[in-house]
Amino acid sequence: MPKRPNLSSHGSKSDPYPSAGASPTPTAPGRFAAASASTIKSRTLLTAARTLPLLRVEHLRSTRGLNESFLAASRAALHSNKGASLRALAEEYLAYSGALRATYEPPGLTRVLTFGTGDCGQLGFGIEEDRDLMIRRPRTLHTLASASLLAAGGLHNLAVLSDGAAYAWGCNDDGSVGRPTAQRRVDEGTAKPDYTPAKVHGISAAAGDCQSVLVDSEGRVWVWGCYKDKEGKPIRDAPSPAGVRGKNELPVKVPMPLADGAKPVQVACGASFNAARTSDGGVQTWGLGECGELARPAGPLKVGEDYDLACIARQHLKPAAPVFAGPSASRYVKTIGAGGYHLLVVTVSPAAGYQTWASGLNNYGQLGLGDHDNRKELTPVEAFRGMNMACVDGGMHHSMAVSAEGELYAFGRGDSGQLGNTDEIPPSGYCEESPVPVPVACTGKLLQLACGANHNLVVTSDNEVYSWGYGDMSALGHGKDEDQFRPKKMLIEGAAGKAVHKIAGGGQHSAIILGGK
Numbered sequence: 001m002p003k004r005p006n007l008s009s010h011g012s013k014s015d016p017y018p019s020a021g022a023s024p025t026p027t028a029p030g031r032f033a034a035a036s037a038s039t040i041k042s043r044t045l046l047t048a049a050r051t052l053p054l055l056r057v058e059h060l061r062s063t064r065g066l067n068e069s070f071l072a073a074s075r076a077a078l079h080s081n082k083g084a085s086l087r088a089l090a091e092e093y094l095a096y097s098g099a100l101r102a103t104y105e106p107p108g109l110t111r112v113l114t115f116g117t118g119d120c121g122q123l124g125f126g127i128e129e130d131r132d133l134m135i136r137r138p139r140t141l142h143t144l145a146s147a148s149l150l151a152a153g154g155l156h157n158l159a160v161l162s163d164g165a166a167y168a169w170g171c172n173d174d175g176s177v178g179r180p181t182a183q184r185r186v187d188e189g190t191a192k193p194d195y196t197p198a199k200v201h202g203i204s205a206a207a208g209d210c211q212s213v214l215v216d217s218e219g220r221v222w223v224w225g226c227y228k229d230k231e232g233k234p235i236r237d238a239p240s241p242a243g244v245r246g247k248n249e250l251p252v253k254v255p256m257p258l259a260d261g262a263k264p265v266q267v268a269c270g271a272s273f274n275a276a277r278t279s280d281g282g283v284q285t286w287g288l289g290e291c292g293e294l295a296r297p298a299g300p301l302k303v304g305e306d307y308d309l310a311c312i313a314r315q316h317l318k319p320a321a322p323v324f325a326g327p328s329a330s331r332y333v334k335t336i337g338a339g340g341y342h343l344l345v346v347t348v349s350p351a352a353g354y355q356t357w358a359s360g361l362n363n364y365g366q367l368g369l370g371d372h373d374n375r376k377e378l379t380p381v382e383a384f385r386g387m388n389m390a391c392v393d394g395g396m397h398h399s400m401a402v403s404a405e406g407e408l409y410a411f412g413r414g415d416s417g418q419l420g421n422t423d424e425i426p427p428s429g430y431c432e433e434s435p436v437p438v439p440v441a442c443t444g445k446l447l448q449l450a451c452g453a454n455h456n457l458v459v460t461s462d463n464e465v466y467s468w469g470y471g472d473m474s475a476l477g478h479g480k481d482e483d484q485f486r487p488k489k490m491l492i493e494g495a496a497g498k499a500v501h502k503i504a505g506g507g508q509h510s511a512i513i514l515g516g517k
Contacts (some may be wrong), residue, residue, distance in 0.1 A: 003191070015253055024426045041453040062100050062265070069332065070347075073388075076350045077242065080386075092390055092404040098133075108514055110501060112147050112159060113138035113492065116475035116509030119157040121227060123169035123509060131143045136474040136481070138492050138512060147513050150475060152209030152452070152506030158214065159513075161204040166214060170267065174210035175247035176225035206338075208246075208269035209507075210234070211287075213260035215276065219263030222251040227272035229301055235272075237317055244317060256284055256319050269336040270360075270394075275345075276319070281332035283345060284319040288312075291341040292376035293360035295322030324357065326379040331355075339394020339412075339451070342366055344401075346389045356384040356392065356401065364397040365435025366412030372435060384409075395451040395505075401437065406445030408458065408487075409437040416454050416470035417485035427487065442466055442487040452505025457512075458487065459500045465490040465512065 049504065070093045075086045114123040115135045124141045125132035144167060149160035151249035156170030156177055168177045200216040206279045207213070207339035226234035226247035237254050238244045250288075256264055262280035269275075271285030272296060289298035298315040301307060322343070324331065331347040336356075338344065342360030349355075357378035365372055388404040398412030410419040414432040419441040422432070444460030455469030455476055466487035467476040474481055477490045495514055502513040 005473075017081050020383070021429035025225050027094065042422070050460045054448075059100060063097070063492050065506075066096060067099065069334075070306040070334070072350070073348055075346060076353050079350065080353055088388060088404045089230050090387065096390075100338040110147050110162075110513050111446075111515050112141045113514060114141055114157070114509060115139060115477045115511075115513045116506070117473040118509065120155060122152075122155050122506060124157065124169050124466060126325045130348070133472055134478045138477050138490070146450075147224055148501070149201070149202050149205040150267075150511055150513050151205040151207040151212070151510060152450075152504035152511050153212065154209040154271070154453070154507035156207060156212070156505070157506065157511060158205050158207050158212045160205055164201040166202060168204075168212055173230070174212045174226050175236075176207070176212050178212065178224045178249065178251055179316040181250045189502065193473050204264075204266045206267045206269040207506075208274070209271040211269060211272070211274070213267045213269055214251075215264045215267050218277075219256075219265075221256060221264050222268070223254050223274070224251045229272070229288055230290060232489070235301075235312060235317070237286075239314070241313040244309055244312050244388045245307070251417065254286070255445065257282075257347055258282075262266055263317065265420060268336050268338040268393075270342070271396075273343075274337070275322075275338055275340075275343055277336045282321055283333045284288045285322050285343065286317055286319040289316055291361040292374050293341050294336075295343050295345075295359035295376065295378045297321055297323075297376075309313050310503070322359065323377045324513045325375075325379045336366070337392035337394055337399075339399055340364055340453070340461060342394055342399070343378070344392040344394060344399060346392055348388075353386050354384075356381045356387070356389050358399070361397075362435075363431045364413035364431070366394065366399050368399060368411040368435070368437050370436050376417065381437070393449050393450045393451040393492040396453045398451070398454075400440075400449055400451055400456055402446045402449045402458070406447065406461065408442050408446055408449075409434065409442040410440050411437045413454075415426055417483045418454055418456065418469040420468045422485050425483070440487065446501070448503055449504045450503040450510075452510060453507045455492075457503045457505055457510060463495070463498065463500050465500055465503065467494075467510070475505065475508055475510045477510060 022371055057123040073089055074086050080159045107501050113281045117137045119133045121127050146162040147159045151158045161388045173177050191446045204215040204253055210228055214222040223237050226236045234247045235244055236248045238327050244405050262278050265423050266277040270293055275285045277283050284405055285294040299311045301312055321349055331349045334346045334348050347355050358381055359375040359378045362372055362374050389401045392401045392402045401409045421438055424461050444462050447459045448459035449462055452475055459465055468484040468487045471483045476489050495508055498514050500514055504511045
């Protein structure tokens with residue numbers, strides 16, 4: 001088995017404008033009760049008759065929120081400049097309206113395509129045949145149809161179908177696929193629903209190095225797997241400090257300390273932490289914050305040689321709002337993204353307009369702040385001040401951002417072409433990087449963005465997919481095992497006339513949802 005990469009990756013952007021032993025299962029904030037697999041399944045199973053109207057209600061609610069946010073953003077723009085053009089805002093509104101429709105009214109027939117390295121089953125074709133272990137161009141995963149959500153982790157994936165069934169596949173050593181050790185099957189490298197929370201109708205999904213996270217239409221946050229600390233020891237969400245060591249082989253619900261009526265609506269995963277954007281314009285972070293990626297106070301995991309279980313449970317694993325550097329102000333969180341060990345947040349406010357913030361590990365300048373100092377609070381990326389970023393995402397040591405106008409920016413590490421802005425191959429041992437955002441040339445207006453550990457994918461308004469970065473493991477989908485230093489169009493068989501609904505980049509692989517109009 002290959003050495004596990006330290007990062008997972010994340011899916012494409014979701015709607016940024018909301019409306020204002022046995023693994024433990026949480027039953028109320030702060031309390032968990034052990035439950036069997038059959039009990040969990042019975043608790044999470046929803047009938048179609050109940051779920052479909054609920055999704056329509058959520059679609060209307062989120063559309064109302066989109067309208068309110070568009071109005072607030074327009075007022076902020078005109079307050080700053082009475083002659084400002086609102087065209088970019090209007091185009092963004094239309095783009096996100098379509099994203100909402102895709103989330104709450106999933107497309108009919110779609111297909112999932114995967115490519116890259118699959119020796120741990122992360123491509124979904126099993127591990128018995130050599131031809132299934134390295135796939136150099138996108139190949140259809142026929143076990144999945146009508147998928148609406150997709151996320152790629154370090155060595156695993158998570159998908160949700162339009163009927164609500166959640167599927168996970170790949171390496172399950174740390175519980176990230178959600179199958180109990182005692183019931184693992186020889187085909188765990190294929191896409192099977194098994195013990196993921198079936199029929200909950202997810203609206204946002206993300207995957208980390210060893211964890212999977214799903215937000216459903218009722219605002220519940222489901223997590224399974226574990227977080228790995230710097231020593232590679234597993235830490236998990238648990239009801240009490242005594243239970244934080246180990247992994248959750250079955251999904252658990254993580255209670256969120258939110259105001260009445262607020263719900264999580266978007267989730268992003270780093271290697272060992274999570275962030276959830278909420279419908280009231282806030283954000284919550286939890287997981288392991290050893291490098292400042294939680295953007296809030298979190299003490300060391302150990303005191304001497306012993307783990308401080310109380311600190312881990314209360315300061316790391318308990319969801320809480322991050323801290324923004326500088327004077328407090330009214331900010332609405334528009335969208336979020338996560339890299340391996342860093343957090344990216346985009347906000348809008350009447351006073352300051354648009355702003356992108358970053359915190360966490362900064363050893364290659366992946367925070368875009370012009371230096372290499374780590375941050376433990378969300379710090380403004382000055383290069384993006386006043387710029388309306390539609391989506392942000394991060395890889396192991398690099399970050400990407402797409403503006404509302406569809407322009408692409410990159411910062412951080414680039415020795416394998418991650419930054420997409422050079423034609424020259426760096427000499428061996430040389431590490432190219434940019435601690436400030438640099439523009440990246442890519443044909444067409446960009447609508448979606450996804451970062452893998454050391455590679456990237458984007459989707460244009462013409463439904464073309466481009467990829468670049470580290471290519472030795474075939475995760476770029478170009479048919480060759482070589483790095484790509486500029487965005488290159490991917491040739492996808494049968495893609496003509498089909499919409500690209502989602503893209504996802506993992507540690508050594510990538511995935512796409514294709515289909516519909």
